[in-house]
Amino acid sequence: MNVMRAVQIFSPTVTATLRYLQESEDCRFQRVDATITFMKHMHYFFQIHNVSNRTYYIRSLDSSIAPYVDVSDERLEWLHMTFPNYIDDIQHISVTAGMKGLSQETAHALKFTAESTCMCIKFLLSQAGFYYVLTRAFSSDAVEATFSHVRLRGGSNDATDARAAEYAMRQILRCGIVKASKSSNTASTVNYVSHAFVQNLNSRTDTEDLILPMELKIKIFNLCKDIVPRADIYSASVAFLAGYIIKKIDDKFHCDDCLSPLLSFELPGPLLKLMFLQDRGGLTYPNSRFVGVVKQISDIALKMFPLLKFERACEQLLNIIFPHLEKNPLFKCEKHKRLVCKFVVTTTVKPVLDNICLETTDLVKAKLLQHKPVSRKVLKL
Known part of the structure; x- marks a missing residue:
């Protein structure tokens, strides 16, 4: 569990x-x-x-x-x-x-x-x-582990009698259940060399021959403009990620010119209400325009993922999104503009790709569980 x-x-x-x-x-x-x-x-x-x-x-x-x-x-x-x-x-x-x-x-x-x-x-x-x-430190795991060993010593019997429980406890005290046996024939170190095929890490990451639909091209082009998202539950959750990105930008660059266009200096509105309900005094509030940019990048990554043909999906998305994001008026600091834009793209794209991979893994596990074989019990003589 x-x-x-x-x-x-x-x-x-x-x-x-x-x-x-x-x-x-x-x-x-x-x-x-x-x-x-x-x-x-x-x-x-x-x-x-x-x-x-x-x-x-x-x-x-x-x-x-x-x-x-x-x-x-x-x-x-x-x-x-x-x-x-x-x-x-x-x-x-x-x-x-x-x-x-x-x-x-x-x-x-x-x-x-x-x-x-x-x-x-x-x-x-x-x-x-x-x-x-x-x-x-208050834990009953040690007691539960002892009970499981008692059942195991009694032949995996869940309804042990007093004689079987006493015998199991004597065996546990004599042998010890956490000590490694000195007479075992297991080597202390085991070496194993895998002969699996190693992928070529120098694979191409260019995106020139990708064919993108017109709707996706418009979304990518609109990254250079101000984007104000609608105040719904999805945008409110993206605001968490936007605030985290601002915090990391502050830790990495320590530049007020980079931070001031991204922060919100007003009372939390409907878009930031979800953050306000969980704030204990340590959250960073982004403005609506930066939340719109992060949401737009997230949407682009979700729609572009099935179209990517090569490895290194994060690098490909960076190559496509960065030229347009760099023109957005939110990023005014000439000294750190390129670094901040790249950091925003990579920090937004990585959790999106992680969620896609986790969802795929869960689907595979669900299919495997549908064909789970009937367990075969072993009769102990």
């Missing part, structure tokens, strides 16, 4: 997107307040159980992942009272409305985990003499 993907469902990015769609008066998202509240509670629950560093909360501007240093921490009160009461309210309201709500096992596990975490932190700070507590 990929835990990261499960946790990302409750991330602030998703909740801010739902809030953005609700405020944009989309009729499909007008009754998402309860969903957003639930997602925020679950995200906070995961965050306070994911404290792993003493200083990262300063860099990330997120106080929920600060180390625990005091028994009067408000997060402990939230674990002890607020969160269990919220779970009880969910169960009660669900029954009243004729819905199932959370399963009894899930509700009990959430409340039990919250209460046990609160009690462990208080014990370590008040009685064990800890100066601080990092909750990511």
